[in-house]
Structure formats: structure tokens, C-alpha cells
Amino acid sequence: MSACLEIRSLSALLPNGQRVLRSVSLAVQPGEVRALVGESGAGKTMIGKALLGVLPKSVRIIEGEMLIEGEELSRLDAKARRTLIGARTALIPQDPLTALNRSRRIGPQMTDRLVRILGWSGERADKRIRQLLDEVQFRDPQRVLKCYPHELSGGMRQRVLIAAAFAAEPRLIVADEPTTALDVTVQKQILRLIAELQRDHGTAILFVTHDLGVVAKISQKVSVLYAGKVVEEADTAALFAAPQHPYTRALIAATPRYTDPYASLKPVDETVLAGLTAEIAAADKAWRPAHG
Amino acid sequence: MDEARTSRRGLSPRLWLAGGWLILALAAATFAPLIAPQDPLAQDLMLERLPPFWLDGAESGYWLGTDSLGRDLLSRLIFGGRIAFIVAFAAATSACLIGSALGLIAGYFGGWADRFISRIVDIWMAFPPVLFAILLVAVLGTGLSSVIIAIAVIDWTRFCRVIRAEAMSQARMDYVESARIAGYGRIGIMLREVLPNVLPSVVALLSLEMGIAVIVEAILSFVNLSISTDDPTWGSIIAEGRLSIHQAWWVLVFPLITLILTVLSFSQFGEGLKARFDPVLR
């Protein structure tokens, strides 16, 4: 059985010629949650955007392949690619504020997609959406459908977006830091919901985060990204038990423990960072673009 | 878990007052032949410079008095409203359609389309508008349609600039990206997702532009460049009133009041409508 998502040595350039992604390879098996961790600016969002086909125009992919359920994206023409991405994937975005259209009611905003992607009748789509809103624990889905986004709280909006992502039964969901814009109590609830729906629907998730605590809770596999390069990948349990790369070890050490939040808290070690910089520089030197 | 709240507010007094005046003025203009107490063109030198009804020497049936040729002022204002409203609707709608469409395209698509359209707007805005209008009418020849064309040709940039900026900020929103991921095409997203977000501003600008068109038409007829026939327009009445300000102030004051009320109402009505249309402000 082919992987749900497979990225093979993907590299991308910024307009200033700098590499944002450095031969990134990762795979997500059907029904599996893979966490993608790394600090801010590591290129996590870039990877998600690349595979969903919404990279900014200025960012150029210079090598690599992306396969969704065994289909190589770059081999498809633009229309077929859009259709494939639309049908098999969905995004749970980071900021629930701008991810909903403020001028349209929730109902039409959500049902539209189902009608478009699955060719369903409006009625059927409507029923499906109400069922999903129920799954994300809205007491009165009917009412939510009639609301404008500003009439919902941040947490409610994020629940709407989770429902929307699962509604068309995609095989893969990219969740790009879906809880960072929310306060801590709501974060837990949202994480639990995502985990629950993921299990019930058997959806694979590429879960982008910079929080190792979240990684431990939700994922079976982890890829650690630093400066656009995957420095380590492993089973989640194995990664926490025996981190291989010094950067991973430093990250784990830098994560506050709930039992003893302050004692173990220390920034990533200077020598580790220096080592990383050297590693990246060496990799860049060794690397030759395929059509250079 | 708290559930969604929904709120609705009634019509604001601003919307009532402005809308009320506009409806009144529009109805009067539309049914002018039925409503006007006198023939607006009938001259009668026996009745020249009659004062409005509350002053000594007023004549019944000539509520706002007469001008120096003995023509009934109220009737002339009512008939003048016809041209004002025709120009307002036709010119503002044309300017709105051209400007909003180009603004939406420039703001949403960006890139060379934006550079091209923005450059044209810059060039356009370099001309002083009133001078531009006078020049255009001088070239096109006087007449109702030239006035309408002149206003539309000059004022589309107003719409273009505002709508471009709004479309641009909307295009950066995540919901546009989600729509892309779901497989919608660019034009589909522009019309279905972005357009509803800029619509409140389009409506407000449209109403404001109607007021501006009324003023521009008045200015053009003031300088004798509008409708060349004897049909009364607010601008031409003001121009005549200016000449007899010391003998008959009302010939100047009433058309000015009418003009100002109408222009103010258009702008306030637009703002009020925007607030109604905007789901967040509502």
C-alpha cells in the first residue's frame, strides 16, 4: 500500500536565493499522525503550502517530488492536481480569525466545499456539515450554520474549521499549528477533538507544531526540522526515549515538564546550534541543484 | 460551552433621515408634471420676484416665490431634480461598475494586472477633476449624455483605489488559501469569496458618488456647460439666483439648500447602508 503522503528530497528557494527547504523527505502512512516540529522560521508552513499547492509565487521549488496516495503531483496538469489536492487533502489553519470569510455565513461557507469537491446536493452537504458540527461538540449546529464568523469565539471558530477539514473525508489533513492562536484551556480541548476525529475517521495528519508536549500527545511519528532540513525522524516514543540528534536532545531538554516546569527549563545549547550551522553549511556545499 | 450569539439592529436615524429626503426628492422629480404647481418654463413679468409664502407680497400657488422672469421657483427645483437624479444614477453607476471591477482585479490578482491598472489610475488622478470635466464636456459637446460620460470617465478612479486596497487585504486572508486548496479557480474565488467582502464599501462609495455627480452636474450647468436647453437644472437656477441675490435671495438660497441636502443625504445614506451590509458592524 502506498503512503498517504510522500515527499522526496524537496528543495525550495526564496527570491533572495536562500534555500528554505533543504532536500526534505518525509512520509505519512494512511491513518497515521506525523508531527513536524521545529522552531519558528524552520520552514514547517512552507512544506505544508508546497504540498497543498499554495506556495507564494516568489518561492520556487527546485527539486524533489511530492506524492499523494502514490500520485506524483508534478506529473499532473494544473487542473488534475487541483482536483486531487481538493479531494484528498484539507488544511486546519493556524489562525481561525482569517481562515473564515467574515462576509459569509458559516453554513454556505462549509457546504459549498462539499458540493464542489464531492458533487453532493446542497441538502446532503448540509446534513453532513451538521453531523460534523455535532462531532466537534456544538450543542446547536443548526444555529452555528446561520452565524457569521465574528459571532463565534476563537475556539468555536477553530472547531468549525476542524469540522470543515474532516467533512469531505480527506485522506490527509495538514494541521498547521492549529492551537497556537488559542488560550491554554481551549488548546487542550481542540487537541482532544482533533485526536478524536482523527481516530474515528482514520485520517492521516501532518501535524505542524513547535510544541514537543503536543507532539508526545498526538503523534506516532516525528520529523524534526531545523533551517529547512530534517535533522531527525523517528517513532515518537523512540524519539523521547533516545533522541539521536544533539538538536533534538536540546529541544527536549528545553521543553518545560509539567511536574517541574522551571528546573529543567534551559535554552538550546550554543554548541549544539554552532554544530547545526556547520552541518547545514556542509550540506549546502555538498548539494548541487539537479538543473544547476 | 457558550453558544453563538446573534444580534440585529434596526434602521439608524441617519438612514431614516437621509433615505427619507432622497425618497421625497426622487418621488417629486419622477412625478414632476403631476406635482409641480406651475409650469417651470412659464414666464410672467407681472409675477417677477415674488417672495416665498411667509413674506409680504407672496402669491398663493408660488410657494417658494418666483425668479426675475416670473417663473415658479418650486416647480423649477422639482423639474431640476429630474436631471440631477438621472445624472446621479447613470454617472455613479457607470463609474462604480468600471472602477470596482478594475479595482477588484488589480487588488486580487496583483502582479502585472495591478501594476497596469494602478499606473492608469495614477495618470488619471494627475488631472484636476473639475477642469477635466469641463474639458471633456467641451470636447464631447454639451448635453445630458456628455455630462454623464464625463463624470463616469473621471470618477471611476475613486472606486478603483478603495476597492483595490480592500481586495488586496482580503486576498491575503487564509480563507482565500483554503478556497484554493478546495480547488476553486481564481475568478471563482474573486467573485464568490472576495466580492462579498468589498461590497459594503462599493455600496457606500456608490451612494457618495451619486452626491458628487449631483454637485458636478450643478457646477457644469453653473458654468453653462451642462444641458444646453432651457430645462431647469439646480446648477442653472443657482447661476441665475446669483445674479439677483440682492433683489431675490430665495432664488439662490433654495436651490443651494436642496443641493446640499441631497448631497449630504447621499453620503449619509451610503455610510448607513455600509453599516447595514457589513456583518461585523451590523
Ligand SMILES: Nc1ncnc2c1ncn2[C@@H]1O[C@H](COP(=O)(O)OP(=O)(O)OP(=O)(O)O)[C@@H](O)[C@H]1O
Ligand atoms: N512569502 C515569503 N517570501 C519570502 N520568504 C518567506 C515567505 N514566507 C516565509 N518566508 C521565509 O521562509 C522561512 C520559513 O517560513 P515558514 O513560514 O515555513 O516557517 P515556520 O516553520 O512555519 O515558522 P512558524 O513556526 O513561525 O510558523 C522563513 O525564514 C521566512 O522568513
Ligand SMILES: [Mg+2]
Ligand atoms: Mg508556520
